[in-house]
Amino acid sequence: MEIKKxxxxxxxxxxxxxxxSAVKSGASYEVAKEIASSLSSRSEKTMASxxxxxxxxxxxxxxxAASAADSWESYDRERKERS
Numbered sequence: 001m002e003i004k005k006x007x008x009x010x011x012x013x014x015x016x017x018x019x020x021s022a023v024k025s026g027a028s029y030e031v032a033k034e035i036a037s038s039l040s041s042r043s044e045k046t047m048a049s050x051x052x053x054x055x056x057x058x059x060x061x062x063x064x065a066a067s068a069a070d071s072w073e074s075y076d077r078e079r080k081e082r083s
Contacts, residue, residue, distance in 0.1 A: 001039075002046045013047070015040050018056060025075070026068035027060055035059045 001013040015036035022032035035056055053076075060069040 001042065001044060003052065004046055004048045006049060010046070013040070013052075018052070021072065022056060022060065022065075022068060025060075025072040027063075027065040031060070031063050031065050031068075034063070 002010045003013050004010050018036040018039060019029070019032040022035060023029055027035075038059070039052065039055065053072075057069045057072060060066065060072070
């Protein structure tokens with residue numbers, strides 16, 4: 001799968017990026033790995049980075065890691081405010 005970034009560029013999907021980001025946000029490694037695995041098995045050839053973000057946040061909340069989703073969103077807001 002390829003990821004279309006906000007600036008229009010594309011890159012190959014790397015599940016480990018999802019795992020690292022989710023764990024840094026407070027999710028357990030197991031939950032992060034399950035989410036990354038479920039993304040890897042999707043049939044889309046291309047996904048927007050925003051779609052991946054929303055998918056991960058939804059999955060975190062549905063898997064009992066709402067605080068990790070909140071942390072991820074808080075980090076995103078802070079980063080956008082700085083740029």
